[in-house]
Amino acid sequence: MSDRLVKLIILDQDPIFRYGLSAMLNETSDCEVIWNGDREADAWDFLGELMRDSNMDHPASVYMLLLELGDGRSEASLYGGIRFCQQIKSEYPQIPILVLSAVGDVQIVNAARNGGVDGWCVKGASVTEIQSAIESILAGQGYWDGFIGVTNSLTQFTPDFPNQRSNSSLFTNFRQRLHQSGDNYINDSLRRIQHKLKTPGLPLLEQVILAGRSRELLAARWLLDQILPSPTTPETISNTENRQPLSDRNLPVLSPVTTPSNHSPRGLQAELFANCANHLQQPLHNVSDLALEIDILLIDKKRELLYLVLQNFANQLEDLRNAQLGTEQINQLAGNLIQDLWETTVINFFGKFSRIQIPDQQFQQEREIELSQLILQDRKLVNQEILAKIPRVADLIVYLIHQTDWYMENEVYPATHPEAKSDAQIILENLLIQVANATIQPLINRLADVESIKKNFYNRQMLSSREIERFRNNLSWKYRFHKYYLEPKAIFESRYHLFVFAPRGIAQTSVYAPRQAELSQLRGIPLLVTIGFEFRDAIAPRLQSLVSVLGSAVVFVLTQVVGRGLGLVAKGILQGIGSAALPNMKNRK
Template identity: 25%
Template structure:
């Protein structure tokens, strides 16, 4: 940092005065110029806007745009006050170089140093307002959502009661088998209910969570992004570092029933597999940078596709150890060599999102195309999007490797204790897990995948906040739709038929409802009124006759 750094401090009140005193004490060579607004003339190498009161979102964006026009190329650091209700997605799109949420004076000092060196800083606290917004968004429902949530809530209540009973060690024999069968029926009934009412399926841990809420990328934990500079390779290194820290903090994996092979690995092996895949990804990205930095997309695609099976093999070798030996059939054999000789890692996950275009954009210094918008690589939405794609790549490749490991464990009993969870040590439980995975594969391939392609959605897995998170993104998948088999196309035809008949069925129900109202109010109601009037008239005449009739002695 130069000796003539000028900092324009925008703000008023005791907070701005105390911050100015702190910065002068820490940096005696800085020149701080207080400023209360754009009306006052002032310029600086760095602009620090200490927002003392919560402004409306439109007003804040307009003021930032005016400051952007006035300041030119000077970096702007925006400090948010406590108690604001700005959405995180909206904040990440603001035209600022630094964004701090309720920071300390030391955090502001460090952020200014990063911005002075050409970097970027984003620090956002845990957002409670976003959670409230998601909860309130589920209140407004259509008829299909209401019917689905009502039925799903009843199913989840019964499932919770049965799972509680099943956790009791005293429940054995036929009773346990009946409960497990009933749980499978309820699980299938919930999936069928979601297919009928066109609602996304997601795992719920309590009956109150049965309301269908769209799964989108809404991080609620503390978000911190620090970029030393804004080059694409620096952004890639920052994303790899963030993902490495997230993998190190992973404690549990809940794939909502879709990652059963990965869930079967013990936590230590699972983390080692994630780390091995991330290390191989770093090597592959470095090779792409060296060989395809100036090449066309065809050469990069060829290298990327050719390296995927080899990458998984090397990750498997790192997982078990290149020189580790284990008993098998009474003899010590090398684990890596034996496993690689008996497995096939050439298969690809058809639901894996394409990571290569975004990766090549970073390597070649081009902007990223995200949701139809071109964003610079150092923009926070672009960085988070790239991290999400990389997390999804790591998780799905780990699932492919885990399935091959699971198959190898069925014929190599000594391998189970080293790789799998304790409950899968028995041959019966392991075979049941493999059968579940095969059944899930058939269901996903024949039903779920055609529906996802037809609806232009893709499921992504994101490693963050110490756990595995799911998100659904929408992307164009017309090319995949044309490549579906006849059965898969029949599934899409059923969906199209349902969508075509839905307006007619709704119109028919409305007409039947109107006819029912007409019959009840005009015909049946009038008839009941006439009958009541006749009864009242008869009672009145009877009372009159009773009053005029002479008394008999």
């Protein structure tokens, strides 16, 4: 890198990402994190004190600001972060700025570059890539890898309604603005609803509610068109869809830029990893029907562990790129790669030299052990129960490194096709969750009831011995149920059941995959389960037909025979009662 020490200031609202990045950058010889925080005002005050106390002409060190734009999610917050970068550059132009963001929108990146940002690196990138970005910025070249459409040219803002005549009346302008505002709101709401409806594990009631809201919005659009018909042409409406929001007009931004269709492999990886990092900000409660090993963790520990797996996987991909391995070699090494990823995660999460005191039943006293080394002793069991069953890892690695076509649902999609990226995202998220489960599984097996472990890792509902044993029993039943029922069923149905990050938490979904080879290798109880499913599929339609015929016969007997018989009996009784009552009435007269 540079011959000077790079002193870094990190600004990010996510504490786990911030502290994890600080720890990894501090391990390098060229970087030192001198401040990290989550408030722009605190960063501004620190920079002010730093500039007053430091001699910027001194060659021993150089300063750089690494930050996420606002909260990294809402558009208003992103543009607020860009304004903060503008303020930094206007006051301290000598400080380079590198954005680490989960956003990959080219228009936002353009606005940031024109606002004074020197480089952009997507969250989830490896430490090696972040170091490369810092080096490139210090060399005066900037860093915009994966953002081919980014340019330095500035353009003026387009007016809200380009087709608008200068002689248009004030009322027409107001009506046009009102119609466009309502139409944009309806379109945005419909897009959000459609996105939510695709969420795995969404409850049926919520699906019905969202479908109802969608119908209401479509009705509102029709009503809007009836009450406020827009004088603009369809071409004008399509041209105004991407105009700049009014609230952001004081920013020097580009006119809309179309995201390039071809991404570099690094850009493709950065996009998927950024989505994962963004999903990790959502709730991480388990909303599936199966117990997960990571359910026992504190929510911050769970998020930290998943971040760590993502970061380690990024570093592993970087090493594989440098080794220039081909597709066949990666397929052969896939099992070892997952094992290495798990071992690295165990060491980084628990600490390479972390030691704990555990009771020694033989000598009636406590003894000290290395936590990570004890957990690594279960590598064979963990590989058999969890790691070896993670699907399509080799396909994912080849896809991310060589940007190969993606095969799914008997179709082949180009690497940058939305369906390919969506399916690869599911495989990636399942990999993160399962490696995290494998990291915690030996801890639950060996040290579940150790007080120091419970204090540092477990959520507050899992502190009692009874709750821990109940949780372990649930996991034990899960392993058996999965081995003898769920896995044979998934193989027979040619599907993989995967865990993904959903807005409500960790949910379960399924994808199609040809599994004939695994089906032919089933033996014992799993084979009997598939035979049972096949027998049920063969018999069920016939039984349904038989039950339907018998049901029709019973209905006929009850209505036509028994019903008519009862009707005749009732009629006879009524006639008898009437005949007996008639002479009595005559006698009274």
